[in-house]
Amino acid sequence: MKIIHTADLHIGSPLAFLSENDRKIRRIELLDSFKRLVMYAKENAIKYILLSGDIFDKDKVNKADKEYFYQIIEANPDLNFYYLRGNHDTNSALDKDNIKNLFLFNNDWKYYYIEDVCISGIEVSEKNINTIHQTLNLNKENYNIIMLHGDSKELIINKFKNKYIDYMALGHIHTYSSNVLDTRGNYVYSGCLEGRGFDELGEKGFVIIDTNEKKHTFIPFATRIVYEKIIDITETNSLYDAIEKIEEVTNEVPDKSLLKLIIKGTVKYDATDIESRLLVRLKSRFFYYEICNKTKKLLNLDEYKNDISLKGEVIRTITSKNIAEEDKNDILNYCLRLLNGEDIEL
Ligand SMILES: [Mn+2]
CATH class of the missing domain: 3.60.21.10 (Metallo-dependent phosphatases)
Incomplete structure (x- = not known):
């Protein structure tokens, strides 16, 4: 039976x-x-x-x-x-x-x-x-x-x-x-x-x-499947590279699914635009999607060495402290985003 x-x-x-x-x-x-x-x-x-x-x-x-x-x-x-x-x-x-x-x-x-x-x-x-x-x-x-x-x-x-x-x-x-x-x-x-x-x-x-x-x-048996994909774009050299890498992953997710993309990593270029670059393709393929952009920018500190501004002062103060390089970059990222008026999530 x-x-x-x-x-x-x-x-x-x-x-x-x-x-x-x-x-x-x-x-x-x-x-x-x-x-x-x-x-x-x-x-x-x-x-x-x-x-x-x-x-x-x-x-x-x-x-x-x-x-x-x-x-x-x-x-x-x-x-x-x-x-x-x-x-x-x-x-x-x-x-x-x-x-x-x-x-x-x-x-x-x-x-x-x-x-x-x-x-x-x-x-x-x-x-x-x-x-x-x-x-x-x-x-x-x-x-x-x-x-x-x-x-x-x-x-x-x-x-x-x-x-x-x-x-x-x-x-x-x-x-x-x-x-x-x-x-x-x-x-x-x-x-x-x-x-x-x-x-x-x-x-x-x-x-x-x-x-x-x-x-x-x-x-x-589900009509649609819910996916979450975490993608680290640290190794990419440009926004174009990052989008290629992300699309490689999303291409494997079946059409009409529900998808959450978590994008992380520290990059040398500006990755704030990722969401809008992906919009057209993701919107047409998935029932629902959301992007969680957790990328950080690797800072070129020399650029700010002589900067006479609050930003310059913050960077000089933090870089002179005795903390691990990786932590320093994270702290600087948060500080700069706060100075830009962004909300940050720790
Ligand atoms: Mn129950």
């Missing part, structure tokens, strides 16, 4: 860094990824989908989005959905216990049996966290799947060892990871279906559990 494990869709996320229009598009994509997942399940004859919490970003999610999510479930009665709520969507399914193909969980262990597969789960709270390990009751002969939402520390994963668990379908951590629980089972975070910001970088997707083969596979 094949079962899909997904979690942390966070439908209704604010996505505040995007423009109003892009935010609208991206929010629809978060919901649409769930619909694509259901289509994928149908095409691959997978009848069971586990939703391990935080399907909605918060309980007060847009009503239309919430209804649409449940309509996708109701429109596919041949698929079975197991929805265990997380810390963001505690009340999201309160009035949904009438949907025949939607199976919910609560604060006590609940067990659903499909042939020799047992899908169990419990919604963890402060009240039950210290007893959930003892109250779990599994049959050794079954293929046992446990659904939980929380990080491995708060769930006290070690206490689940040697309880006949084959697969722990977890939610809460937004990146896929699979770890050994004991000689029999694994505990797996499916991660979210779509990266929403620069704290959710890289491939996102879901997991297919194969209970016959006793294995599981991560399937990359």
